[in-house]
Amino acid sequence: MDSIKKGNRIKDESKAANMLIGIFMLAVIFITLYPLYYVFILSVSDPIEAATMKVFLYPKGLYFRAYKIILKDQNIWRSFGYTIFYVLTGTFLTIFTSTTTGYVLSSPHLRGKKWVTIFLLVPMYFSGGTIPSFLLISKLHLYNTVWALVFTSSFNIMYMIYVRSYFYSIPEEMREAAKIEGAGNFKIFRQIYLPLAMPVIAVIAIYTIVNIWNSWYNSMVYQPNTDIQPLQMYLRRVLIEQTVDLTKTGSMAEMEALARTRLSTSQLKYSMIIFTTVPVIIVYPFFQKHFVKGVMLGSVKG
Amino acid sequence: MKKKLLSLLLMTTMLLAFFAGCGTAETNGSTALPNTPASSDQDNTSEKRIIKILGPQGSNPYIKFADRENYTVWPELKALFDTYHLHPEFEVIPLDQYKTVLQTRTASGTDLPDFLNITYLDDATIIRMANQGLFLPVDELIDQYSDGTAKDFFTNGKGQYSNMLNTTESGKVYWISQIQQTSYDDKPGSTSMLINIRKDWLEAAGLDAPTTADEFYQMLKTFQEKDMNGNGLKDEVLTFNPAVWNNGIAQWFGLVADLSSFVLEDGTVTSPWYQDGIKDYFRFLKKLADEDLLDTTLIGLETDDQLDQKVAENKSAALHSYTMQTWYEASVSDTNAQYMPIAALKAVDTIEPLIAVEPPSLSYGRWAFTKEFQDKEAAAALIDVLCTEKYVELTQWGTEGDTFEVVDGEKQLLPIATNVQWEQAGKEGKALGDLLWANGSIFPKRRFVPMENEIGIVPACKAEVQVEIINYSPTTPIGTSNYYPVMTQEAVDRRNEIFTDLNTRSRELIAQLILGQIEIDDMDQHVAELDALGLKDIVEIGQSSLNRNDTYAK
Numbered sequence: 001m002d003s004i005k006k007g008n009r010i011k012d013e014s015k016a017a018n019m020l021i022g023i024f025m026l027a028v029i030f031i032t033l034y035p036l037y038y039v040f041i042l043s044v045s046d047p048i049e050a051a052t053m054k055v056f057l058y059p060k061g062l063y064f065r066a067y068k069i070i071l072k073d074q075n076i077w078r079s080f081g082y083t084i085f086y087v088l089t090g091t092f093l094t095i096f097t098s099t100t101t102g103y104v105l106s107s108p109h110l111r112g113k114k115w116v117t118i119f120l121l122v123p124m125y126f127s128g129g130t131i132p133s134f135l136l137i138s139k140l141h142l143y144n145t146v147w148a149l150v151f152t153s154s155f156n157i158m159y160m161i162y163v164r165s166y167f168y169s170i171p172e173e174m175r176e177a178a179k180i181e182g183a184g185n186f187k188i189f190r191q192i193y194l195p196l197a198m199p200v201i202a203v204i205a206i207y208t209i210v211n212i213w214n215s216w217y218n219s220m221v222y223q224p225n226t227d228i229q230p231l232q233m234y235l236r237r238v239l240i241e242q243t244v245d246l247t248k249t250g251s252m253a254e255m256e257a258l259a260r261t262r263l264s265t266s267q268l269k270y271s272m273i274i275f276t277t278v279p280v281i282i283v284y285p286f287f288q289k290h291f292v293k294g295v296m297l298g299s300v301k302g
Numbered sequence: 303m304k305k306k307l308l309s310l311l312l313m314t315t316m317l318l319a320f321f322a323g324c325g326t327a328e329t330n331g332s333t334a335l336p337n338t339p340a341s342s343d344q345d346n347t348s349e350k351r352i353i354k355i356l357g358p359q360g361s362n363p364y365i366k367f368a369d370r371e372n373y374t375v376w377p378e379l380k381a382l383f384d385t386y387h388l389h390p391e392f393e394v395i396p397l398d399q400y401k402t403v404l405q406t407r408t409a410s411g412t413d414l415p416d417f418l419n420i421t422y423l424d425d426a427t428i429i430r431m432a433n434q435g436l437f438l439p440v441d442e443l444i445d446q447y448s449d450g451t452a453k454d455f456f457t458n459g460k461g462q463y464s465n466m467l468n469t470t471e472s473g474k475v476y477w478i479s480q481i482q483q484t485s486y487d488d489k490p491g492s493t494s495m496l497i498n499i500r501k502d503w504l505e506a507a508g509l510d511a512p513t514t515a516d517e518f519y520q521m522l523k524t525f526q527e528k529d530m531n532g533n534g535l536k537d538e539v540l541t542f543n544p545a546v547w548n549n550g551i552a553q554w555f556g557l558v559a560d561l562s563s564f565v566l567e568d569g570t571v572t573s574p575w576y577q578d579g580i581k582d583y584f585r586f587l588k589k590l591a592d593e594d595l596l597d598t599t600l601i602g603l604e605t606d607d608q609l610d611q612k613v614a615e616n617k618s619a620a621l622h623s624y625t626m627q628t629w630y631e632a633s634v635s636d637t638n639a640q641y642m643p644i645a646a647l648k649a650v651d652t653i654e655p656l657i658a659v660e661p662p663s664l665s666y667g668r669w670a671f672t673k674e675f676q677d678k679e680a681a682a683a684l685i686d687v688l689c690t691e692k693y694v695e696l697t698q699w700g701t702e703g704d705t706f707e708v709v710d711g712e713k714q715l716l717p718i719a720t721n722v723q724w725e726q727a728g729k730e731g732k733a734l735g736d737l738l739w740a741n742g743s744i745f746p747k748r749r750f751v752p753m754e755n756e757i758g759i760v761p762a763c764k765a766e767v768q769v770e771i772i773n774y775s776p777t778t779p780i781g782t783s784n785y786y787p788v789m790t791q792e793a794v795d796r797r798n799e800i801f802t803d804l805n806t807r808s809r810e811l812i813a814q815l816i817l818g819q820i821e822i823d824d825m826d827q828h829v830a831e832l833d834a835l836g837l838k839d840i841v842e843i844g845q846s847s848l849n850r851n852d853t854y855a856k
Contacts, residue, residue: 048635051614131410138412224395224403233399240398 036277043067043270050267066271075226076234076275083213083230086149090212091205093154098204099197102163103189108172124157130221137222148222149230153212159204166200167193206287213280235272350389351680356407356415357392358400358422360743364728367394372731373738374704378696386683392744408436408672416675417684420477421667421742426794428668432476433791438671438681441465441475447682455689460750464665466852470788477668478685480746486753490662491772493753495780497542497550498627498641499620501763503530511642515554515586515649522595522619531616531636540595541609541618544587544816545602545809547574548658548780550622551587554646555579556653558778561808561837562844564785565656566777569854571844573837575808575829579653584815584822586649591816601813625768626760642763645771659777661784669746694748697735704732720759785854786847793843800836807835 042050046061054060070076104110105117127133133152134143142148170193178188194201216232223229360367370376383390393415395403401422407413408423408431420428420437431437444452456465464481484492499521504511507528512518526536542549548559557574558564564571574580590596597617600608612618616636623630625643646655671681687693699706705719705727718727719734727733740747753772757765779785789797811828814820820828829837848854 048614051611051633051635130406134406135410135412138410143413220399220402221406224393224399226396237396237398 036274039270039273043267043274047267050270063267066267067275069268070271070275076231076272078227079229079231079234082146082228083232085146086153086230087209087212089150090153091208093150094156094159094208095201095204097155098159098163099194099201100189101160102167103185103193105160105164106167106170107175120157120160134221143222144225144228145223146228149218152218152222153208153215156204156208159207162204163197163200166197170196202287206284209283210280213276231276235269235276238269238272350384350387351677351683353388353390353417353675353677353680353684354415355390355392355744356404356418357394357744358397358419358742359394360737360739360741361397362724362737362741364724365733365737366728367392367739367744369728370738373733374701374731375696375733375735375738378701379693379735379739382687382690382692382696386687388680388683388687390684394744411436414672414674417669417671417681419667419742419744420670423668425789426791426798428476429470429788429791429794432470432474436673437476438673438675438678439474439476440478440671440685441469441473443671443678443682444685447679449683449686451686452682452689459689460748461689463663467665467784467787468668471790471850477670478688478746479665479669480667480740480742480748482664482666482747482749482751484660484662484664484751484753486757486769486772488752491753492660492662492664493756493768494625494645494657494659494771494777495548495550495622496625496643496645496657496767497620497647498623498630498643500525500530500618501640501642502636502638503538503619504642506530511644512647515551515647518620518644518647519586519590519595522590523593525619526595530619533616536594537617538619539597539612539617540590540620541597541600541612542620542622543600543603543609544596545812548622550658552583553656553658553778554649555583555586556650556656557583558656559658559780560782561805562840563778563782564844564848566659566779567775569848571841571848573832573841575832575837576841579650581822581825582650582653584812587816588818588822592818596816598817601816602809625771626756626764628760628764640761640763642761643767645767646774654776656776656778657771657774658780660780663784665784667742667746688745688748693735694750697740697745697747698749698751700732700734705734715755782844782848785851786844787850789843789847793846796839797843800839804832804835804837804840808832808837 038056041055041057041059043066044062044064045055045059046063049055049060101120105113105120107113110116128136137143137148137152142151174192175188178192183191214232216230216236219229219233220236223233226233357367365373400419404418404420404422405427408420408427423431428437444456452461455461460483461478461481464479465475468475468477468479470476483490497518499511499518503525504521507521507524507530509521509524512521522538522540525538529536530538542551544551547557547561547563552574553559555577556579557577558572562571562573574583587596591598597612600612603609609618609621610633613621613630614633614635616634616639618634621630621641623641625645627641630641631639646657648655675681699713699715700719702708704716706713706715708714717723718730718732724733724737727737736747736749739745740749753768757768760768811820811832815822815828
């Protein structure tokens with residue numbers, strides 16, 4: 001009885017508790033946002049000021065040449081275009097494979113469901129490694145093509161499990177009622193399950209978009225042709241050129257070439273980071289509504 | 303019925319897709335790579351032998367191999383290929399990506415080109431692949447199919463030393479290397495790496511260039527006391543990484559320039575940890591650290607970001623670099639900044655200071671033919687091309703009238719061919735072959751240059767020091783790879799087994815000694831610890847390799 005009478009200070013909107021929570025959240029916001037802000041002000045500051053690391057709160061000596069270089073560079077725009085292509089195709093295919101597989105796995109009448117599930121779960125935990133994957137891509141004649149990136153990002157077993165779990169929450173009676181009405185599996189999937197799966201699709205979409213947008217490793221392994229590489233590879237290249245150990249080159253001539261490259265692109269890396277981050281920041285709010293609903297999917301017991 | 307047929311069709315499609323990846327390997331020869339930017343430089347290839355070449359884009363920011371058709375030197379090289387009926391097809395990979403592409407293709411044995419740059423594979427991997435037959439033996443190609451050009455070059459000519467270094471214990475040679483030989487006054491001579499100090503600060507402070515370690519210490523103190531960068535702080539420091547032995551100051555104390563190395567005039571491999579000057583060296587560095595004259599945040603760093611920052615902030619009173627370097631000045635916020643090298647400062651009365659020198663005969667990088675290349679005559683022809691006088695001229699001098707001229711019978715580079723005018727050279731299409739296709743890129747370079755060329759264009763304070771030390775002795779090499787022939791598989795495996803832990807602990811000890819966390823007087827204990835990690839083995843491996851070098855054969 002005493003414990004009931006004491007009440008809950010947070011629930012009862014204690015001002016002190018609210019203030020503490022507010023201060024804590026402000027700190028979290030600052031820690032989250034400041035690095036991006038810092039990169040932004042470095043990107044528009046004078047290169048020498050940026051190199052001396054004296055820029056903290058506001059830009060020093062406005063310098064937009066790096067952005068002009070980016071906007072004029074056809075390679076960056078081409079990479080941007082290919083990245084959009086990979087994101088759109090990868091997201092569509094991931095949603096397609098996840099929802100269709102999830103629907104099948106959620107069916108109570110699927111024969112051998114246990115074995116199919118194990119067949120899917122094993123590669124989720126164990127993979128063949130880089131060389132077997134390379135061999136597969138090579139033998140499928142996908143090496144050095146756009147499809148090497150599209151197909152490698154077109155499915156995710158974890159998302160299939162998410163969708164399956166979500167479909168379990170849809171009453172089975174709906175499927176049976178639709179079957180009684182004469183609907184086939186395709187119609188049930190298309191007209192009943194898919195419209196109800198918007199929250200989970202939104203979650204999968206945003207996760208996939210962010211993953212594909214940020215990915216570069218598959219491109220590094222499977223795409224030596226720079227014309228079809230995504231934007232993150234371009235950014236990585238600029239960053240790598242800034243951090244190469246000059247003393248590990250073969251000769252003084254090579255050391256000088258690398259030093260000159262570093263000097264000429266030192267500002268570019270900050271601008272590139274902003275350029276590659278802004279699109280994702282713009283897209284994210286559109287998925288907010290569905291994302292909040294679906295973000296706890298992982299905790300739903302299937 | 304319709305549903306069953308549809309289900310059967312879907313299952314069949316899935317099964318076919320499942321087994322699609324289990325197809326057999328491609329036919330003999332290199333696989334054609336879809337969307338590969340392998341450019342054919344000529345239309346009529348029916349009479350020419352095709353060679354598929356894989357290599358990284360060069361590091362030059364202005365002169366790119368992809369733009370080779372715009373350069374006056376390229377048609378000359380093409381003509382040389384035509385003479386040998388060769389038609390190269392190129393696949394050029396960005397430098398940052400090349401290692402991954404190389405590793406995946408060679409490890410999987412798929413999509414192999416005919417000729418490629420294998421420099422970015424480690425020694426153990428190269429030797430293992432060579433033993434597995436992935437690379438064709440170059441010495442056999444030359445013996446059986448060369449028209450004599452390559453044979454002469456590697457047997458009696460300027461490639462002899464490189465060939466010796468590349469010979470495995472079995473007597474086979476699996477790759478060819480870049481060859482750079484520098485001379486001064488028609489004798490072998492090379493550049494070196496030294497401590498560079500701020501010349502403008504020296505003059506402003508009214509000091510003479512230091513000639514001893516103690517004078518160097520006094521100079522650093524004076525720079526701080528007089529606040530040479532004018533920011534009100536005592537932050538003018540020595541910026542270098544003492545975790546690497548090739549740092550300029552270690553050599554003042556007679557220490558060799560690597561964990562395992564040797565004095566060139568002596569030929570006995572040792573480690574700095576075993577040498578007499580080791581304690582005095584650490585006492586000196588500790589003194590600098592204790593008095594905040596040494597930037598201790600740079601100890602053990604793997605990249606140069608923080609060093610660059612200190613230089614840009616106008617805080618670097620002294621740094622370690624090549625004697626004739628000219629690129630640091632451009633990044634200092636003070637436009638009057640100038641660095642000048644100082645050499646061989648006396649640190650201990652009984653110890654002769656060393657200078658770390660770049661080998662006058664530099665053989666580095668590796669280019670090999672893969673087993674996919676069936677046309678051995680074409681392979682030998684390519685090696686012949688790379689050994690011709692014409693190739694040497696195009697690589698080293700470019701084209702007459704565009705990049706060099708002949709004055710009184712001597713070739714001289716034109717200003718546009720020097721490194722200060724790369725950007726202009728890129729715009730005008732006038733570049734040395736070295737910058738366009740060599741320098742660790744598509745083809746190995748052949749460069750036999752008199753240092754007088756380079757000495758003539760750097761600031762006087764650097765040129766004078768370089769000339770002064772050209773014949774200095776004793777010296778220690780920057781890197782030992784140009785003196786150790788190819789190690790045996792066992793030596794490489796043993797070295798790989800112990801090197802990482804040993805090197806890590808060595809670097810930790812260096813940091814701890816400089817920062818005063820452990821006692822310098824307990825050096826015997828520290829060395830014993832390194833011995834337990836295999837320091838003696840590393841030295842022995844080095845010595846046995848050096849003994850196979852004809853110059854040091856014992």
